[in-house]
Amino acid sequence: MPDADGGLILNKAQHLDAPTLSAAARWYVDLQADPKCPITQQAHRQWLNADPRHQLAWARLSRLQDKFECLPPNLVQSTLQGAQIRRRDMLKLLSLTLATGGLGLGAQQSMPWAAWMAEQRTRTGERRHLVLADGSQLMLNTATALDVEYRDDQRCIHLHQGEILVETAADPLGRPFIVLTPQGQIRALGTRFLVRLQDDYYSRVSVLQHAVEVSPKYAAASKVRVNSGQQLRFSEDQWQGIQPLDEQQAAWTQGMLVARNQRLADFIAELSRYRPGQLSCADEVANLRISGSFALQNTDAVLENLTSSLAVQVRYFTRYWARLEAL
Amino acid sequence: MSSSDIRVQQQAVQDLYQQHNSWLKGWLRQRLDCSESAADLAQDTFVRLILSRQAALLREPRAYLSSIARGLLVDCYRRRALEQAWLASLAALPEPVEISPEQRALILETLLEIDTLFDGLGERTRQIFSMAQLEGLSHVEIARQLGVSSNTVRKHLVRALTQCLMLMED
Numbered sequence: 001m002p003d004a005d006g007g008l009i010l011n012k013a014q015h016l017d018a019p020t021l022s023a024a025a026r027w028y029v030d031l032q033a034d035p036k037c038p039i040t041q042q043a044h045r046q047w048l049n050a051d052p053r054h055q056l057a058w059a060r061l062s063r064l065q066d067k068f069e070c071l072p073p074n075l076v077q078s079t080l081q082g083a084q085i086r087r088r089d090m091l092k093l094l095s096l097t098l099a100t101g102g103l104g105l106g107a108q109q110s111m112p113w114a115a116w117m118a119e120q121r122t123r124t125g126e127r128r129h130l131v132l133a134d135g136s137q138l139m140l141n142t143a144t145a146l147d148v149e150y151r152d153d154q155r156c157i158h159l160h161q162g163e164i165l166v167e168t169a170a171d172p173l174g175r176p177f178i179v180l181t182p183q184g185q186i187r188a189l190g191t192r193f194l195v196r197l198q199d200d201y202y203s204r205v206s207v208l209q210h211a212v213e214v215s216p217k218y219a220a221a222s223k224v225r226v227n228s229g230q231q232l233r234f235s236e237d238q239w240q241g242i243q244p245l246d247e248q249q250a251a252w253t254q255g256m257l258v259a260r261n262q263r264l265a266d267f268i269a270e271l272s273r274y275r276p277g278q279l280s281c282a283d284e285v286a287n288l289r290i291s292g293s294f295a296l297q298n299t300d301a302v303l304e305n306l307t308s309s310l311a312v313q314v315r316y317f318t319r320y321w322a323r324l325e326a327l
Numbered sequence: 328m329s330s331s332d333i334r335v336q337q338q339a340v341q342d343l344y345q346q347h348n349s350w351l352k353g354w355l356r357q358r359l360d361c362s363e364s365a366a367d368l369a370q371d372t373f374v375r376l377i378l379s380r381q382a383a384l385l386r387e388p389r390a391y392l393s394s395i396a397r398g399l400l401v402d403c404y405r406r407r408a409l410e411q412a413w414l415a416s417l418a419a420l421p422e423p424v425e426i427s428p429e430q431r432a433l434i435l436e437t438l439l440e441i442d443t444l445f446d447g448l449g450e451r452t453r454q455i456f457s458m459a460q461l462e463g464l465s466h467v468e469i470a471r472q473l474g475v476s477s478n479t480v481r482k483h484l485v486r487a488l489t490q491c492l493m494l495m496e497d
Contacts, residue, residue, distance in 0.1 A: 018493060025488035029481055032459070033466045060492050067437050068460050072424075075416045076438065076461050082412030083442055087404055121357070145356065160356050 016057050023047070024057035121145045122162070124276045125299070127255065135169035136177065141196075141252050142274045142296075154178055159203075163196035165253050183236045184216040190228070194249060198233070206231040206249050214239060257294045257302070264288040264310070268324060275299040277320025284326045285312050339382035343392075344373055351392055358400055368403065372396045409438055444491040455480055456487035 027044050034040060048054050122128050122140045130138040133150055140146070144162025155177045157166070168177045168188045177188040179195050181203040186195060190210015197203055205212055211227045217236040224239050226232045231249070233240045248258035257274070259267050265286035272279035274296050288310055294302045303314045303322065311327045348369060355365035372395045376382055385391050413435060417424065426434070445453055455473070458464045459480075466484075470477045 016492075018489065021492040022485065022489040025485045025492060028488060029466075029484045032484075033477075033481065057492065060495055061488070064488070064491055064495065067441065071434060071437060071461070072426075073461060073463070074420070075413070075434075077457055078416040078419065079409065079412045079438055080442060080445070080457070080461075082415055083405070083409040083438075086408035086411055145353075161353075 016053055016060070020051075020053050020057050021060075024054065024061050027058075028061050120148065125274050125296075127252070127296075134171050137167045137169075139165040139253050141165075151175075156180060159195055159197060161197060163194065163252070165192070165194050165250065167192050182217075183234055184214065184220070187213045187215075189213055189225070196249075201235055202233050203235075204231060204233045206245050208245070208250060251293070252296065255296050257296055259290050259292055259294075261289050261291050264290055264306075264312075264324070271299060271302060277318075278322070280323045282323060282325045285310070285324055288312070335383050336377075336380060339385075340373065340377055343376070343382055343385070343388050347388055347392055348373070350389065351396060354393060355396055355400070359403070364403070368396060368399050371399055375399075405442060406435075406439060409435060409442060413438070444494050445487075448487055448490060452483045452487050455483040459484055 027047060030040055031044060048058060120128070120130060120138075120140060122142060122144045124143045126140075126142060128140045130140065130148075132138065132148060132155075134155065136155065138146075138157065141163035144164060145160040146162075146164065147158040147160070149156040149158060152173075152175075154175050155171065157164070157177075157179045159179055159181050164179075166177075166179060166188065168191055171177070179186040179188075181195065181197055183197075183201075183203040186193070186203075186205050188210075189212055190207070192207075192209035193212050194206040194208065195203060196206075205214060205226055207226050207228050207230055209228050211225055213223050213225050214232055214234055215221075215223045216234050216239055219237050219239075222239075224232065224242070226242060229245045230242050231245045232242050248260065251258040257267075257270060263286065265281050267290050268279060268281040271294075279299075290306070290310065292305075292309070294305065296302075303324070306324065307313055312324045313327050315323050315325050317323070351372060352365050352369045355368050359365050359368070372392055375395045376392065381391070413431075417426075445456075448456070455469055458469045458472070459466065464472070466477050466480045470480045473480075
């Protein structure tokens with residue numbers, strides 16, 4: 001219906017239906033096939049004037065045409081075709097990843113998309129050793145997720161969750177080795193260090209050999225060097241003081257959890273990282289102290305062990321929900 | 328929607344966000360390379376949820392959230408695939424071409440749109456449509472190259488154009 005300005009207004013109920021759009025497409029194709037045919041032109045004008053919706057459909061077609069015309073013709077075809085093939089590969093890879101819950105390293109090296117798709121993961125309680133393309137090695141602690149991205153200019157590990165032990169190998173190409181965490185980057189200046197993500201807010205790096213250089217994400221200019229035997233915790237905008245390395249930290253790489261006069265609550269919090277489900281500790285026993293080395297392979301046995309050395313008992317609500325309480 | 332309905336919806340979204348946001352981010356992170364885009368996509372997922380006004384009715388929130396997120400992921404893959412293919416096409420040109428960042432952004436946006444419009448078209452239809460619209464070949468020429476009748480070419484073109492028009496918005 002014409003409005004005051006003689007333009008067209010359609011309410012929503014009069015949306016363009018498939019037959020109208022299809023008719024517009026037919027006119028377009030016929031005019032394209034024979035642009036100069038006066039009969040087609042005349043009939044097309046009549047069709048346009050017969051209904052305001054025809055004009056709207058035609059306007060939509062012009063817009064589609066405009067889209068095509070602003071594109072560089074020599075690049076469009078190959079880009080669209082390339083994109084289609086790539087997407088198909090990606091979706092295939094996605095369904096594979098969904099089915100297997102991750103890709104092995106061998107697969108990662110042969111698949112071009114692996115640089116950003118193939119996440120390395122460990123489940124709760126699992127530990128895994130990875131050898132990277134250049135001979136560098138990673139050990140993934142429990143519940144860890146990361147991506148490996150080796151580029152021409154750098155070797156990069158994106159750590160999303162959990163904890164890793166890194167042992168870098170010398171790179172024939174001289175590329176730097178970098179661990180990126182949500183809080184910033186750690187550049188390896190030597191060979192052996194641990195990186196752990198803590199409580200969503202902090203990264204902690206502990207250097208076992210040589211040194212690393214840390215730059216928090218939003219304070220990239222303030223680099224700090226952490227040497228062998230030191231550890232540093234940092235958030236995305238600042239780093240906290242350098243401290244001497246707590247050597248039990250690396251025990252997990254040997255499948256052990258080591259406590260030296262540790263508060264029971266802290267020990268249980270550590271242990272719970274390796275155990276699916278809920279594990280907690282009642283307030284009345286939280287401040288008991290514990291020392292010892294425990295094998296992480298069987299957390300039930302560790303709990304059992306606690307009950308024999310401390311005045312505590314384990315209460316199981318379900319198989320996955322356990323709590324330490326006073327005897 | 329009455330104001331009490333709106334409150335119920337808001338509360339439901341809030342609860343869902345608290346209970347499932349980190350799970351959703353983790354779910355997305357497993358399928359993406361960087362945690363930032365996972366966080367972005369998780370936000371987008373909740374925005375879609377709010378717009379759908381289904382929050383209060385969900386029985387299987389995680390299934391619902393992941394189905395929204397899966398759609399967003401596919402969009403994300405589409406964009407990446409296109410960007411990669413674009414770079415590959417550029418690199419394959421015999422002469423280097425100067426394209427400004429603005430032009431590039433515009434071209435990629437448009438290609439993305441066209442790529443989306445092409446979804447669900449058969450291989451043959453897509454091919455004929457590209458030959459006519461992108462390479463500017465006449466129907467007769469297309470028919471000759473593919474060894475089909477002009478009428479077949481016409482039918483494919485009409486089908487492709489109709490689909491594009493139906494997916495476009497005014």
